[in-house]
């Protein structure tokens with residue numbers, strides 16, 4: 001499977017604390033020096049072991065352009081988002097005398113872009129970062145918008161900062177090696193964006209679900225659909241972040257499905273992929289909205305069908321309620337003891353549900369609960 005290479009890059013602009021472009025295309029490395037600028041002397045490239053070849057190519061390119069470039073290899077997946085790994089990165093920066101005119105480049109999935117963004121946000125109180133996402137999920141969501149952070153033993157993303165990148169390079173060629181379940185997990189966030197803001201995304205996913213679920217055996221036309229999904233999703237995220245970088249209100253809609261989704265991730269000790277947990281989280285939020293008299297049965301069914309069609313889970317084991325409830329209270333949307341959810345009044349019309357009755361919360365859980373522990377392969 002090879003990504004077609006005949007397209008010129010698309011640029012989507014984010015206007016937040018700084019204005020920057022998210023570039024979607026192929027072979028985009030030539031764009032990196034322009035984003036770093038000529039004041040940067042040293043660059044730390046943060047990447048997981050699985051992307052050693054890609055990171056080394058970035059390093060060689062930077063050296064040829066006259067930069068001093070170092071590599072920091074971090075653990076895979078959520079293990080990267082820890083205080084220990086953060087400290088490891090700070091140590092490299094300190095020992096190599098990184099100053100405020102130097103920069104970080106992230107090469108990896110959302111865990112690495114979250115970590116590297118937070119390293120950049122905290123080093124000397126903030127240095128430049130360029131994001132080079134290599135998973136679908138990181139391209140459409142994590143690398144865009146400047147939310148950075150790590151997990152703590154108490155919960156997901158509990159420590160972090162808003163720190164906008166200099167730019168984001170979404171090189172679709174990187175997806176060629178992406179495992180199937182990571183592609184599908186990325187579709188979870190794509191579908192989220194469809195539900196909150198762009199029903200055309202849902203129609204595209206529905207129409208091409210079988211082809212997408214056949215990853216990595218896909219044709220040129222599936223690549224074209226994927227490219228369109230990436231561009232449409234980034235456009236929505238860019239528009240939302242440009243209006244509300246710090247999540248004062250509107251940005252909360254990007255958290256659809258995450259109250260219950262993050263709780264699953266924590267209860268499962270990060271054994272579930274983020275996109276898969278958010279998938280169940282969206283069904284939970286949809287059931288909650290239906291029980292509160294706000295969302296139609298038909299729209300709830302659309303959640304279940306579209307998510308299941310691409311192979312995402314729509315249910316979770318039924319014997320974890322107290323743990324899930326405790327975890328949900330640590331959600332950043334909570335205010336005091338009041339839980340707050342992003343819910344839909346209809347597809348494309350997000351709203352909030354504040355302080356729902358405990359019995360409603362438990363009834364919505366019953367609607368997504370399996371009798372037996374979940375046996376889905378997408379963990």
Ligand SMILES: NC(=O)c1ccc[n+]([C@@H]2O[C@H](COP(=O)([O-])OP(=O)(O)OC[C@H]3O[C@@H](n4cnc5c(N)ncnc54)[C@H](O)[C@@H]3O)[C@@H](O)[C@H]2O)c1
Nearest residue numbers: 050077109110111134135137138141142147174177178274
């Ligand atoms: N900051 C935000 O706005 C935001 C938004 C969405 C998600 N997130 C975070 O993103 C994280 C999930 O990101 P993810 O789904 O990308 O997971 P991930 O970073 O763990 O990557 C998934 C797996 O794919 C591998 N991989 C990455 N690129 C590859 C490639 N091109 N080829 C082969 N293997 C590759 C990784 O090594 C890893 O094993 C979560 O921590 C979530 O909280 C953040």
Ligand SMILES: O=C(O)C(=O)C[C@@H](O)[C@H](O)[C@H](O)COP(=O)(O)O
Nearest residue numbers: 141145147156157251254255258332
């Ligand atoms: O960009 C945002 O805002 C989001 O909420 C996007 C989410 O997909 C993402 O998982 C985010 O990291 C969740 O943020 P959190 O504030 O709930 O930790």
Ligand SMILES: [Zn+2]
Nearest residue numbers: 189258274278
């Ligand atoms: Zn997410």
